[in-house]
Amino acid sequence: MLRFLARRMGQAIAVLLLVSLIMxxxxxxxxxxxxxxxxxxxxxxxxxxxxxxxxxxxxxLPVQYGIWLWNLVHGNLGFSYRQNSSVAKLLIEYxxxxxxxxxxxxxxxxxxxxPLGVFQGSRAQLKLDYxxxxxxxxxxxxxxxxxxxxxxxxxxxxxxxxxxxxxxYGRNFGTDVSVLILPILTxxxxxxxxxxxxxxxxxxxxxxxxxxxxARAKGVGEVRxxxxxxxxxxxxxxxSQIGIALPLxxxxxxxxxxxxxxxxxxxxxxxxQQTRTYPIMLGIVLLLSVLVVAGNxxxxxxxxxxxxxxxxx
Amino acid sequence: xxxxxxxVQTIGWARxxxxxxxxxxxxxxxxxxxxxxxxxxIILFCYVGPLxxxxxxxxxxxxxxxxxxxSQFPLGTDPEGFDVLGRLMVGGQSTLEVAFxxxxxxxxxxxxxxxxxxxxxxxxxxxLMRLVDTMLAIPFLFLAVLIAVLLSPTLPIVxxxxxxxxxxxxxxxxxxxxxxxxxxxxxxxxxxxGSWHLQLVGRHILPNTIGxxxxxxxxxxATAILLFSAVSFxxxxxxxxxxxxxxxxxxxxxxxxxxxxxLLWPAAAAIGLTVIAVTLVGDGLYDVAAxxxxxxx
Numbered sequence: 001m002l003r004f005l006a007r008r009m010g011q012a013i014a015v016l017l018l019v020s021l022i023m024x025x026x027x028x029x030x031x032x033x034x035x036x037x038x039x040x041x042x043x044x045x046x047x048x049x050x051x052x053x054x055x056x057x058x059x060x061l062p063v064q065y066g067i068w069l070w071n072l073v074h075g076n077l078g079f080s081y082r083q084n085s086s087v088a089k090l091l092i093e094y095x096x097x098x099x100x101x102x103x104x105x106x107x108x109x110x111x112x113x114x115p116l117g118v119f120q121g122s123r124a125q126l127k128l129d130y131x132x133x134x135x136x137x138x139x140x141x142x143x144x145x146x147x148x149x150x151x152x153x154x155x156x157x158x159x160x161x162x163x164x165x166x167x168x169y170g171r172n173f174g175t176d177v178s179v180l181i182l183p184i185l186t187x188x189x190x191x192x193x194x195x196x197x198x199x200x201x202x203x204x205x206x207x208x209x210x211x212x213x214x215a216r217a218k219g220v221g222e223v224r225x226x227x228x229x230x231x232x233x234x235x236x237x238x239x240s241q242i243g244i245a246l247p248l249x250x251x252x253x254x255x256x257x258x259x260x261x262x263x264x265x266x267x268x269x270x271x272x273q274q275t276r277t278y279p280i281m282l283g284i285v286l287l288l289s290v291l292v293v294a295g296n297x298x299x300x301x302x303x304x305x306x307x308x309x310x311x312x313x
Numbered sequence: 314x315x316x317x318x319x320x321v322q323t324i325g326w327a328r329x330x331x332x333x334x335x336x337x338x339x340x341x342x343x344x345x346x347x348x349x350x351x352x353x354x355i356i357l358f359c360y361v362g363p364l365x366x367x368x369x370x371x372x373x374x375x376x377x378x379x380x381x382x383x384s385q386f387p388l389g390t391d392p393e394g395f396d397v398l399g400r401l402m403v404g405g406q407s408t409l410e411v412a413f414x415x416x417x418x419x420x421x422x423x424x425x426x427x428x429x430x431x432x433x434x435x436x437x438x439x440x441l442m443r444l445v446d447t448m449l450a451i452p453f454l455f456l457a458v459l460i461a462v463l464l465s466p467t468l469p470i471v472x473x474x475x476x477x478x479x480x481x482x483x484x485x486x487x488x489x490x491x492x493x494x495x496x497x498x499x500x501x502x503x504x505x506x507g508s509w510h511l512q513l514v515g516r517h518i519l520p521n522t523i524g525x526x527x528x529x530x531x532x533x534x535a536t537a538i539l540l541f542s543a544v545s546f547x548x549x550x551x552x553x554x555x556x557x558x559x560x561x562x563x564x565x566x567x568x569x570x571x572x573x574x575x576l577l578w579p580a581a582a583a584i585g586l587t588v589i590a591v592t593l594v595g596d597g598l599y600d601v602a603a604x605x606x607x608x609x610x
Contacts, residue, residue, distance in 0.1 A: 011443065011446070014443050015443055015446045015447045015450055018443060018444065018446075018447040019447055019450060019451060022447065022451070026459065026463060029463060137589060137592070138585065138589070141535075141539075141584075141585045141586075141588035141589045141592065142581065142584065142585050142588075143539050143542040143543050143546065143559065143562070143584060144543065145542075145543065145546045145562075145563070145566060146542075146562055146566070146577075146581050146584070146585075149562075149565070149566040149569060149577065152569060153569060157569060157570065164569075244449075247449060247450070247451075247452045247453055250452040250455075251452045251453055251454035251455065252454075254452075254454050254455060254458070254547070255454070255543055255546065255547070258546075258547060259546075259566070269455060269458070270547065273458055273462050273547075274548075276462065278463075281459055281462075282459075284455065285451060285452070285455050285456065285459060288451075288452050288455060289450045289451045289452070292450045292451075292452065293450045296450070
């Protein structure tokens with residue numbers, strides 16, 4: 001287990017270093033370079049020269065990367081002159097809201113996907129299974145923003161249950177739950193098909209296994225068989241699948257936050273993209289990548305804890 | 314075998330028979346067949362349609378803004394006065410072209426990386442796979458937007474940006490297949506005959522993974538349409554007056570409250586139905602590929 005842990009941690013660190021290296025290359029590949037990106041095209045030559053020296057841009061590139069990485073590890077992600085705020089401070093302000101959006105949606109997806117997938121798997125090839133699969137495929141085949149638009153059309157324009165915008169979210173933290181409902185539902189619909197399809201095929205595979213025949217032979221009831229035996233074994237590969245689905249959910253927040261004016265990292269990213277504020281864009285991408293890598297690592301560790309075959313394999 | 318030419322003929326005949334069997338497997342999947350027909354219709358609609366149904370798609374006519382469907386405009390007009398039916402054709406062209414380019418580029422690149430990693434193994438494999446992990450760790454939509462914005466978002470660049478975030482999954486699949494293929498006897502034999510590494514990858518590894526590569530490319534086509542729509546929604550689609558299905562649906566979303574259904578639903582249906590059709594064709598091809606790999610064993 002320790003060896004597995006060490007190897008997996010090593011991989012995660014290597015991936016994070018590669019992410020930072022790619023971001024560093026982007027930082028220097030951007031039009032006009034780092035200084036122009038911060039000061040804008042109309043900065044005076046003196047200002048450019050001063051900031052160039054200030055940022056240590058006269059040093060050799062590997063040294064610059066080292067300094068940049070050192071700063072990164074210490075939470076110094078650069079400064080946005082446009083917002084007159086450090087990038088780290090902006091991230092700390094916007095991140096919790098995205099975390100709530102993504103986290104609640106993620107939990108909801110799992111809560112919905114497991115029973116749905118098990119139900120479908122146990123009734124595979126029947127009409128109801130086809131109907132549910134059809135519905136999920138339809139959901140899967142529409143871009144996220146259209147799913148959101150349809151929800152807005154039904155729940156805020158026709159029924160007027162929930163507001164169509166979340167722009168005021170976070171003003172009075174915790175009380176404004178109703179603005180969260182449509183964004184969370186949209187995000188959940190996006191990943192539901194991915195998860196339930198996976199559980200469905202996993203359940204079908206397991207139902208054909210020898211242990212199921214044995215359990216049936218000794219008289220285990222159908223429900224107990226599904227919950228106690230099949231579900232447990234089907235969930236194992238599902239745990240590692242969670243890590244793969246994380247980028248899907250995180251990418252979904254970009255679209256949803258833009259659609260609903262939800263003041264999270266996605267909207268901050270979109271604004272930064274409009275004004276070409278690269279330090280913010282890179283900071284957000286870095287933060288989200290760390291999140292995905294950490295999530296992947298946790299999922300793999302959970303997998304190894306649950307399944308001894310992985311640990312010693 | 315007495316005569317060499319007879320042997321060649323038999324091989325040709327066997328190939329033809331096998332080819333027909335493969336087509337038979339695909340045709341027996343009704344959904345895949347219908348989807349393929351639908352895709353052909355969509356392509357005809359987008360490329361032949363504008364030759365028959367001529368509309369002005371370059372200059373806005375604000376006098377005709379947001380008209381409901383009528384005999385003159387079968388699907389109405391958008392807020393800039395463009396005919397929506399004609400616009401679906403033009404928007405479809407850019408959407409299909411970007412999706413096709415993404416599928417080809419990302420599949421080719423991913424397959425090459427995967428085949429090299431799986432075939433060479435060792436440190437090269439570790440490095441390439443960490444690169445794949447890295448690309449999968451950076452949320453793809455954020456990365457695609459970053460690349461597009463850094464390099465100025467023109468249509469080819471947007472296609473390249475989407476391809477840049479789409480290749481890693483292909484690389485993973487092809488690598489795992491290459492790992493098993495390189496232990497096969499014919500690869501050992503080819504090595505014994507003195508084949509170069511690149512020759513081996515090109516002649517034996519890649520052709521033997523072609524089944525899963527084609528299936529994967531089809532699915533890439535579907536995700537590329539969705540990703541391009543998402544990018545269009547974020548304002549990085551083709552610059553006006555050019556458009557895409559995603560950009561058209563975005564106009565519909567912006568006018569949700571005006572009840573102008575013809576702005577939203579035709580474009581949404583075009584995206585959704587095309588993605589479903591491509592996915593079902595991919596399923597049909599998967600059946601064929603599964604059969605191919607069964608035969609190979």
